[in-house]
Amino acid sequence: MSEYETVHFHKGKAIDAKKSENSFEVITEKGEKFHSKKLIIATGIVDEIPDLKGFKESWGISLIHCPYCHGYEYKGKKTGIIANGDKAVHISSLVKNLTEDVTILTQGKANFTDEQLEKLKRNNIQIIETEISELKHDNGIVESIIFSDQTEIKFEAVYGAFPFHQHSDIPKNLGCEFTEFGHIKTDQFQKTNIPGIFVCGDNSSMMRSVSNAVMTGNVAGAMVNMELVTDCF
Ligand SMILES: Cc1cc2nc3c(=O)[nH]c(=O)nc-3n(C[C@H](O)[C@H](O)[C@H](O)COP(=O)(O)OP(=O)(O)OC[C@H]3O[C@@H](n4cnc5c(N)ncnc54)[C@H](O)[C@@H]3O)c2cc1C
The missing domain is CATH 3.50.50.60 (FAD/NAD(P)-binding domain)
Incomplete structure (x- = not known):
């Protein structure tokens, strides 16, 4: 009351x-x-979270949207960023301040200018273009990402810049x-x-x-x- x-x-x-x-x-x-x-x-x-296995269950736990909200908790962790183009570069610059191990997951053809590619290279940021098919997790805590070609890469945190x-x-x-x-x-x-x-x-x-x-x-x-x-x- x-x-x-x-x-x-x-x-x-x-x-x-x-x-x-x-x-x-x-x-x-x-x-x-x-x-x-x-x-x-x-x-x-x-948020329009992609309809992929493990995404909804991990959203807000280890699949996160904002370095200011969650970045400190995932400091120093092996981190993926699901984004492309300017957005991916912007989030990478913030996340790189928190961890050395950053990989951009573009979910298709990467869309970066030469200048952006040079920046990403200088900062040792990898780019993976293969589509994601699953986020493997334990109660929302990400363990790895499985790609459409069946490769599996371990991650401890994943940022998602979704519409x-x-x-x-x-x-x-x-x-x-x-x-x-x-x-x-x-x-x-x-x-x-x-x-x-x-x-x-x-x-x-x-x-x-x-x-x-x-x-x-x-x-x-x-x-x-x-x-x-x-x-x-
Ligand atoms: C995964 C995730 C993690 C986050 N972590 C943090 C964090 O750690 N720290 C932090 O500060 N922020 C965090 N945020 C952001 C924070 O949750 C939002 O900024 C905050 O909740 C915004 O409040 P709001 O009232 O504007 O909107 P909301 O919290 O979205 O509330 C809007 C409400 O309006 C209701 N509503 C909508 N349409 C109607 C309607 N037609 N009729 C009646 N009711 C309606 C909805 O049901 C909802 O209850 C996080 C966000 C996400 C998605």
Whole structure:
């Protein structure tokens, strides 16, 4: 039970939202309707994890997405990076700071410029182009990667730079603008381009972390309060 009488948690999936001149209506899949003057959307994102054996079971344990979240724990480990092109180079530069043993797994033809190849070579980073068919693990702890040609290579950690999509279509349907990377556009006060709609957390930031979600939620909450009180002052 909430300590604050004015705060209510409601379990349910929001499937639609409509904006009228001065208010919003949010509709859940059970058909319930909620009305508000402002809307904060904190719906997160969904990682598109490849449908390969061992991937889902290891996600967030030893198949990881971010050196800032997990890098220290996998310091000095034999590490694979499932990525290609600029993204692979970017993650490699961060991971190389934590471990000497880095291999890029491009899952098909490698796509690097000569300059990038020179950098990867200088940093002793191997590239494997063969498709992955399985991540062998023990309770999510990676042991090896098996490739489509049946070769098997031991790894202790694997980074995966997978695409993502927004968890909810509501921001798009309400007319929110998006960045080229697929995040909802916001100003420094978490305001979107649609008056009255604020966003926070992963749906609107490249800095995927709990502390960032809390911080942006804090800003969105404060700004909504400020607008509500100043609107009727
Ligand atoms: C594998 C992995 C490991 C991570 N490790 C770390 C870590 O070690 N440290 C760290 O700081 N961060 C870590 N992160 C990042 C962190 O989890 C996120 O940054 C954080 O959870 C973002 O919070 P959020 O509230 O924006 O989104 P989410 O946590 O995704 O929450 C969004 C919520 O909205 C709900 N929702 C979505 N659509 C609807 C709808 N239509 N109606 C109702 N509800 C809806 C979802 O069900 C979900 O509960 C990790 C992320 C991943 C994927």
